[in-house]
Amino acid sequence: MIPIDFEALFARSPNPYVVMDPALTLVWMNDAYLNVTMRAREAITGRTMFEAFPSDPESASHRQLQESFDRVLATGEADEIALIRYDIERADGSMDERYWSATHTPMMEGGKVAWILQHTVDVTELHGLRRLRDEMGVVQRASVIQARNRRMFDEVLRLRSLVEQAPGFVAIVSEPQHVFRLANQAYRELIGDRPLIGRPAAEALPEVVDQGFITLLDTVRESARAYVARRARVLLRDAKGRTRERFLDFIFQPILSPSDGTVNGIFVQGYDVTDQVEAQERQRLLINELNHRVKNTLAIVQSLANQSFRHVSSAEVARRTFEARLNALAAAHSLLTESNWESAHLRDTVRAAVEATAGEAIDRIHIEGPDFALQPQTAVSLAMIIHELATNAIKYGALSTDTGRVEVRWAITQQDGDCHLLIDWIESGGPAVTQPSRRGFGTRLIERGMSAERSSAVAIRFEAEGLRCSIGAILPRATT
Amino acid sequence: MSEGGDLAGRTVLVLEDEPIIGFELEDMLADQGAEPVFCGSLDAARERLARARPDCAILDVNIHGEQSYPLAVELAGRGIPFIFATGYGASLHPPEFADVPTVSKPYKLPEILKAFAALKL
Numbered sequence: 001m002i003p004i005d006f007e008a009l010f011a012r013s014p015n016p017y018v019v020m021d022p023a024l025t026l027v028w029m030n031d032a033y034l035n036v037t038m039r040a041r042e043a044i045t046g047r048t049m050f051e052a053f054p055s056d057p058e059s060a061s062h063r064q065l066q067e068s069f070d071r072v073l074a075t076g077e078a079d080e081i082a083l084i085r086y087d088i089e090r091a092d093g094s095m096d097e098r099y100w101s102a103t104h105t106p107m108m109e110g111g112k113v114a115w116i117l118q119h120t121v122d123v124t125e126l127h128g129l130r131r132l133r134d135e136m137g138v139v140q141r142a143s144v145i146q147a148r149n150r151r152m153f154d155e156v157l158r159l160r161s162l163v164e165q166a167p168g169f170v171a172i173v174s175e176p177q178h179v180f181r182l183a184n185q186a187y188r189e190l191i192g193d194r195p196l197i198g199r200p201a202a203e204a205l206p207e208v209v210d211q212g213f214i215t216l217l218d219t220v221r222e223s224a225r226a227y228v229a230r231r232a233r234v235l236l237r238d239a240k241g242r243t244r245e246r247f248l249d250f251i252f253q254p255i256l257s258p259s260d261g262t263v264n265g266i267f268v269q270g271y272d273v274t275d276q277v278e279a280q281e282r283q284r285l286l287i288n289e290l291n292h293r294v295k296n297t298l299a300i301v302q303s304l305a306n307q308s309f310r311h312v313s314s315a316e317v318a319r320r321t322f323e324a325r326l327n328a329l330a331a332a333h334s335l336l337t338e339s340n341w342e343s344a345h346l347r348d349t350v351r352a353a354v355e356a357t358a359g360e361a362i363d364r365i366h367i368e369g370p371d372f373a374l375q376p377q378t379a380v381s382l383a384m385i386i387h388e389l390a391t392n393a394i395k396y397g398a399l400s401t402d403t404g405r406v407e408v409r410w411a412i413t414q415q416d417g418d419c420h421l422l423i424d425w426i427e428s429g430g431p432a433v434t435q436p437s438r439r440g441f442g443t444r445l446i447e448r449g450m451s452a453e454r455s456s457a458v459a460i461r462f463e464a465e466g467l468r469c470s471i472g473a474i475l476p477r478a479t480t
Numbered sequence: 481m482s483e484g485g486d487l488a489g490r491t492v493l494v495l496e497d498e499p500i501i502g503f504e505l506e507d508m509l510a511d512q513g514a515e516p517v518f519c520g521s522l523d524a525a526r527e528r529l530a531r532a533r534p535d536c537a538i539l540d541v542n543i544h545g546e547q548s549y550p551l552a553v554e555l556a557g558r559g560i561p562f563i564f565a566t567g568y569g570a571s572l573h574p575p576e577f578a579d580v581p582t583v584s585k586p587y588k589l590p591e592i593l594k595a596f597a598a599l600k601l
Binding site: 288291292293295296298299300301302303304306307310375377380381384441444445448449450451452453454456476 | 496497498499500501502503504507518520521523524542544567568584585586587
């Protein structure tokens with residue numbers, strides 16, 4: 001055994017030590033202890049801990065210290081007090097506010113606690129520093145910064161979510177190869193959901209290379225100038241690998257480094273305006289079509305006018321004839337306008353033409369036949385034919401008397417996929433009719449008004465009971 | 481007619497899908513001493529061409545939603561001179577027909593005569 005004088009060793013330790021018996025009577029202490037407690041050895045030896053360092057038994061300090069001793073005595077195990085305020089009386093009787101950290105180690109003899117070694121450290125200075133720290137609000141400020149960081153993070157998330165949901169497409173590319181760093185949902189949809197992030201644009205979207213878009217990105221990167229495109233046509237592959245024509249409004253905006261102004265990347269932002277471009281194209285076609293129709297209608301009016309005034313017996317008669325023909329034309333146009341000039345019902349077309357011409361005599365015109373969708377041009381031709389027949393009936397035929405009648409009936413038969421229309425105009429109860437000596441415009445129109453249809457055939461018979469007219473034609477179906 | 485557009489005695493195939501407009505054109509041509517042959521459809525015009533050769537033709541470009549250019553190709557192939565008529569404003573013909581005289585609807589006699597004159601019948 002190495003001969004060590006432990007008492008001398010402890011006595012000289014710079015760490016404060018004190019030894020108590022189970023009644024907490026101070027039996028031994030080193031100089032460091034006396035020094036830290038500002039006491040003389042003879043003043044405290046033989047006195048209990050609480051006699052040597054009195055404190056209010058009800059105070060937290062007293063209880064905390066007492067309880068630690070109780071635990072050591074009860075369990076025979078060492079106990080620690082991390083931090084305890086225990087004020088010490090100064091020589092002048094005033095109290096010095098002190099903070100301590102202590103361990104109480106039992107020394108056992110015969111299974112019982114014989115002695116308690118207290119090792120105590122004055123941590124007043126440390127505690128003061130901590131308090132100083134609290135007073136300066138370091139912790140508070142740290143938590144404020146932490147909260148601010150959290151808000152900024154939330155803000156970043158919110159912005160990212162906004163970009164993600166933005167109606168326009170957004171992407172960010174960086175490096176000379178234009179590597180995708182970000183692409184929102186609209187962008188991913190535009191390019192058919194192909195993998196983008198981390199891939200160079202030319203690799204991710206190979207079809208745009210030959211369309212000049214990579215060159216454009218290069219130019220923006222080199223020049224540090226934004227590129228703005230309006231209604232740019234681009235062919236893009238969709239999710240199924242099919243090439244789709246898209247029209248885009250977009251901007252390639254260089255992202256400049258705040259420090260040196262070099263181009264860090266390119267911000268790609270834009271809108272798919274394909275729908276608008278297509279709508280405009282439709283509108284252009286519609287206006288063209290409208291122009292065509294107006295010109296065509298003017299040509300019809302011109303012809304009606306010339307035909308009405310050509311063999312004029314009286315200016316007034318010619319004017320009325322012309323006006324009546326214009327009315328019939330307008331009635332057919334009204335019908336077609338209701339269906340956006342797609343088609344007109346056969347029944348409506350006949351009825352409208354008769355009504356526009358016959359006035360009150362309509363009660364004596366019986367109209368019967370299955371319905372059918374006529375193409376616009378056919379509808380106009382048929383309306384003009386019915387008008388001429390009705391006009392003729394009012395002037396010379398069944399409707400020139402109070403008792404005559406007209407039956408308009410038709411049948412449609414399907415032959416070899418074609419629709420054959422046969423219309424019969426049958427007058428009865430009117431004056432005896434005879435073939436006119438001169439074939440006027442009316443007859444010409446009735447006979448040849450449907451001649452633009454395939455295989456049209458018209459037969460006009462002047463029979464004893466009245467005029468009979470049969471019009472046959474193969475009709476194209478209206479596209480409705 | 482004095483300046484080469486003389487239609488007198490010539491058969492003119494008229495392709496026009498609107499009969500009422502066709503009548504007017506027929507009358508205009510007949511007044512010039514021509515013999516108009518009205519065809520209301522491309523099929524009718526082809527049938528007519530198969531039977532007899534007209535001296536010249538006036539073709540409405542838009543016939544029942546189709547274009548009459550295929551018929552123009554046939555006419556050109558047979559050396560039959562023709563002019564176009566159109567209701568569309570600035571209608572662009574295919575390159576091979578870019579120089580074909582074209583009149584716009586409604587038909588006006590002076591325009592038609594001028595167009596035929598350009599054909600140097």
